[in-house]
Structures are given as structure tokens and as C-alpha cells.
Amino acid sequence: MNGLFKTFLILTLAVNLKAQGQSAYQIMKTDLNKGNWKDMVGSVEMILINSRGEKRVRKIQMMNRKRTANESDMLMRFKYPDDVRGTGFLLKEHENTDDERYLYLPALHRIKRIASSGKGGNFMSSDFSYYDIGKPKLNDWKYSLLGSEEIAGHPCYKILCMPASPEIVDETGYGKIIRWIRKDIYVTLKSVYFDRGGQKWKVLNVTDYKKISGVWFQTGMVMKDVQNNHETKMIFKDLKVNTNIPELFFTKRFLQRGR
Amino acid sequence: MKKLFAIGLLLLSFLTAKAQSINIGGYSKIYVHPNLNSPYNLDKAAARLQLRLTGNIGARAAFYSAMDFNYDAIVNDSKQMLIYPIENYIDLYFDLLDVRIGNQFIFWGKTDWVNPTDNINPWDFKNIAAEIEDYRIPVIAAKFDFYFWENFPIEFVWIPRFTPNKIPIELPGKMGPFDVKIMPEALPNNNLKNSEFAVKISSQFAGIDYSISYFNGFDKFPSMFSKVDFTSANPSILFQCKYFRQSVFGFDFVTTFNQFALKGEGAYYLTKDKNGKNIFIENPHLQYVLGVDYIPTDKLTLNFQFIQNIRFKFDENFEKSYRLQNGIPLTDMPKGKETSISTMVKYNISDFLNLRFISVMNFPDKDAFLLPILNYSLADNINVYCGGTIFTGGSESVFGKSKKYSRGFLELKYSF
Secondary structure, eight states: OHHHHHHHHHHHHHHHHHHHHHHHHHHHHHHHHOSOOOEEEEEEEEEEEOTTOOEEEEEEEEEEEEEETTEEEEEEEEEESGGGTTOEEEEEOOSSSOOEEEEEETTTTEEEEOOOSOTTSBSTTSSSBHHHHSOOOGGGEEEEEEEEEEETTEEEEEEEEEESSHHHHHHHOEEEEEEEEETTTOOEEEEEEEETTSOEEEEEEEEEEEEETTEEEEEEEEEEETTTTEEEEEEEEEEEEOOOOOGGGGSHHHHTTOO | OHHHHHHHHHHHHHHHHHOSEEEEEEEEEEEEEEBSSTTOOEEEEEEEEEEEEEEEETTTEEEEEEEEEEEETTOOSTTSEEEEEEEEEEEEEOSSEEEEEEEEOOOOOSSSSOOTTOOSSOBBTTOOOSSHHHHBOOEEEEEEEEOSSTTOOEEEEEESSOOOOBOOOOOOSEETTEEEEEOOOBOOOSSGGGOEEEEEEEEEETTEEEEEEEEEEEOSSOEEEEEEEOSSSSOEEEEEEEOOEEEEEEEEEEEEETTEEEEEEEEEEEOSOTTSOOTTSOOOEEEEEEEEEEEEETTEEEEEEEEEEEESSOOHHHHHHHHHHTTOOSTTOOOSEEEEEEEEEEEEOSSSEEEEEEEEEEETTOOEEEEEEEEEEEETTEEEEEEEEEEESOTTSTTGGGGGGOEEEEEEEEEO
16 A cells, blocks of 8 residues: 555656646747747847956847747847957857857958857857857756746746756756746746856846837846856847848858948 | 059049948057067157048948058158058949959968968068058959859959069178179069959858869069179179969868867969979979867967978979079078978957967978967057067078067057
8 A cells, every 4th residue: 555655656746747847848938939030130238347347348230040940140240349340250050060150350351260169158258158149949958847936026937947968068068057937928037057066157137128029038138157256238229020131141241241 | 653542532532422321440559669689679669540431332332441640750761651541442242243342452261370372462571560451461453252153152353463572682792702782673564464363262061161262473472583793893693583473273171160170271383483493483382281270268269280381393402503503592492391380379368358379380490480469458449469579590591580570569559
């Protein structure tokens, strides 16, 4: 009898855990796939603040499009500071092979293909990694629902994301992520990133989000690296969605036009 | 030159009037270049303003114009204050064609610092400094980028007028019993026959970006001819720089693998001295570079390159005996094979401070060119650069000969 009870208990727990896991997966799926945006264009202002409070500002014009469900293209042009104005960057993501990264150097009129420092590498010296700014791939992580908590007065799902494979840990540098997703509109309001050793590494707070063309976008974010006491504020402006950006804009031809 | 300048100004005024959007930018800087050889004089103590004007004329045309205004307190002659154009060109965009016409830089190649396929813009070896316009010379050219086939863009460049490299040529006043005289250099006539052209086809295969190229033009390095002149009372050796046409067949590639970029570039130079029997003209040769970039962390980038130049039809004994018979010094005698390595380290010490260290070393002469640059960002748009262009090696080696041009630099630059 005791044995039967134990088996029942284990089975019930397993079913519950699975249900909870699916639920977390569904929440993440809704968060990641909300809206049906194909491309977007806008400008980004990044403010880098070091441990002494010293600031540096970067302004970038940015275009992004989904090429396939799991692949996207991104074109960026530096607008400020003026010593790097005109520098361009083209990223072509590939699902099964290495991403292509091209840097356009205006003084040389030359496109240089560059290696990556991994998707865990910092995006333009900020505290955001390339992985952070890209669209997370749903199946890179395994999800569990930790419960509900309020962030800035909004009820949120608290989701634990564990890497689905050791490769994801290598690629991102993250051992786990905890996300708080607003229940009513499925927008991540906060994330805490832990390194592979389990130590808290970075904290993302979403300070602003807007509904543009029916899609919710995080338009203000602060990423703080708590280990290095460094933070980056990222503000999106003039964001436009689904404007049918021509394919030409994501080519080396357009990159080297430099404007 | 003045005529060209006037036409350029007129054209710029017209374009500015027609432009829908105009941006003014550029930089100003003050800089000192102390010579690194005793008595450590200042080679330059100068200020520069660069003005750049860019604009769009509709969606199909654009222009770019840059001028430098340079004042050097060390110079005492008419060159103390110089105003000179840098790049000035017009862009035209068509559906399957982009055109750029004007004074411009066109740099080819995928490796760093040493590019065998890069033969369009000459170098100014008298002035290796921080800005590209200091050590490369823009040329008047028409560049056509054809996009008829999506994966095979074709670039065609026509350069109507040949411009040679600027090279410091120093010869002793006397060689043995002979006086040494340098004749004016013999530049090719400025006509259509002497124009240069180049073509490049690029593509990608299995994640590898590659291109093949062809250049037909003049060797920008002079061939130094010499002969003994017995006609005057004092016999002398006459030296003269002449320029010869060559064909350059090039190939380059780059691919990335995780944190590595693998790249290579090579070119076969088919010179006028096809049989290697004229010691004044460069032999046919192959120059190639194989390199790797490695980015272990966000803060550090490493680059290593192996460089080799192989001369064909090269007979050392013939070369040596000809030189001995004709009183030509052996010091500048080329070698059948020359091997170098280059390295680059870039380290972001902090958000505001970064270090770059570039070196090129020749073997077996063990001479080197070193370029350390420390950049401190005082504020957005204000940078301080400190470093040096350092030549080391024996007095007869390639870089060792330039030892006296070793100099440091300290620059305060404001970009706008």
C-alpha cells in the first residue's frame, strides 16, 4: 500500500511538474512570438556608465528583419560620437552555421568580415550581449514557473530558464535566467542573469515599453552588470514596425554605401 | 591643378545647391611628432582642420567632399600652411549599378596592413602618420559596381592618370670616384594609353567570402636606373626613376569560425621583366598573406599574419655580377624569397582607454616596423592619441634604412 501511494504521489508530482513546465513554456512562447512583426527600424541611444559614474553616449540607426523563423538580419550605422559616425555593422544570423558579421569602416570604404567573441560577447562595448539583443530562441532553454510576483505594480509570471544544452551555456555565458513576464500583455519587465557558476551577473530592468503597430516592444531598458558595477541604458526612438524594408538594406552593397 | 580645383569648387557649389540634405562634419586636431633619434627634434608641431561635406540629391545620388587645412609651425617655407583636397566624389545609384566618380580611395584586400591586391591608391612613405589621408594618396577614378548577378558583384575601376608612390630617395653625394646625380623621374605620358584599370569579382561559397581581381597599370614603386656618364669633365653616376606597367592577378578570402577569422590574400605580379634579365625592373613575383584573427574576449583582439614574396626568374649570381661590373651597390639587391610576419593586438583597457600594437617583422634580416597607439577618450568626440611609428633593424635592411624616420606622436583630436 505504502509503495502504491508513493508511486501515485510521484506520478501526480510528475504530471503537475509537466503541466507547470508546459505552462512556463507556453508563457515564454507567447512572450517571444507575440505580435507578427517582420521588420523594424528605429534609432537607439546607449548610455554606458562605469563604476565611477562616467558616461559615454552612443547613437545608432538600426534596422532589423526576420529572414526566417529563427534567423534575422540586422544593419546598424553609428550616428554618434562623431569620430565613429558612418561606421556600419551588418549581422546575418544563421541557424546552423556561424553568423556573418561585417564591419564597414568609412575612412577606408572597406568592409571587413569579423569574427565574433561569441553571442555572449558584448554588443558595442555595452552590458548587453549580442544574445540579449537578439531574439531568444525558444528551444534554447527549459522553462519552469516559479510563481507570481509584482513588478512595478504589475502581476508577473516568474519563470526560471535553464539552458537546454551545455552549448547554450558556452554560447551565452549564462547558467540560468529568471524572467518576470507581465501577465496581461506578456512583456518581460525584468530579468536576472546568472553566470555558469551560479553567481548573479546581470540585472535587466525594462523602464519603458510601447505598443507599436499592435506589437509590444521594450523601448527603454537598463542592464546592470553587478559583478563589474557597470551599466548600460538603452533607449529606442522612432521605432517603426513592418514597413517592408527592402532586402537590399541588409546587403554588403548597402552597407558600403555608408549612408 | 588650379583648374581642377576651380572646377571641383564649382561642381561642389552646384551640388550643394541641389542637395536635399547636407551634413557638415570633420575634425580638428593639434599634434606633435617628435623624432625618436637624437637630438629628438620635433618633425611636426601642427594643427589641422578637416571639413567634410556630404549630401544626398534624391535617392539616386549623393556627394562627398573633404578638404584639409594644415598649419605646421616647424616648416618655414610656403608649405607651412597647406590647403588640399582629400576625397571629392559623386555617387550615383541605379538598380543594378553603383557609380562613384571623383578623387577617391579604393582599397582592396581582406588581410590587414599588407594587401597584395591593393594597387589602386599610392602610398606616401614620407608621411606614415595617424590619418589615412597622411599616408595614402587619393586618385581620380571612376568606379562601377555592377550587381547583375546577386551573388557575383563585379567592380570595375578606371584610373585615367598614373600617380606614383612618394618615397624618400637618398643617395650618397659620391660613389667611389663618381659624383652621384639624380635625374628628374620619368613619368608616363598623361594619355589614354597610360590609364590604369582594375576589375574584381566577389562571391561567397560555403561561408567563405572570396574575390578574384585583376589590375593593369603601373608599378607604383619606381625602377631605379643608373648609368655612368663620361661626357662631363667629372664622370658621374646618373640615377633616374622610371615606371613600368604590370599586370596583377589577385585572389583573397575570409571566413569565420567561432572566435576565429581565417583570411588570405595573394597576387601574382607579371612585370615587364618577364625573363628576369633586367636588374632595374622588378621580376615577376608572387606575394601572399595568410592570417588569423582571434577574439578571445570582448576586450582583446589578436591578429597574426604570415607574409611571403617569391621572385620568379631570379638569378642571384647574375644579379650580383651585373651590379659589381656596373658599380651598382649590392645593398639594395633584392632576394629570391622574402618572409615577414605581422601581428596586431588590440586591447580595450577600459571604456575610455584602448591600446593597439601593430608590428611587421622581416626575416632573416630581423628588421621591423612597430606602431603602438594608445587612445584615451577624454569625452565623447574628444580623443588623445599617443604612440609612435618605429623602424628598427640593420642599416641595410628594409625597415632599418628608415630608422631616422622613427617618430612618436601625441595628438588631441576633436571630431564633429
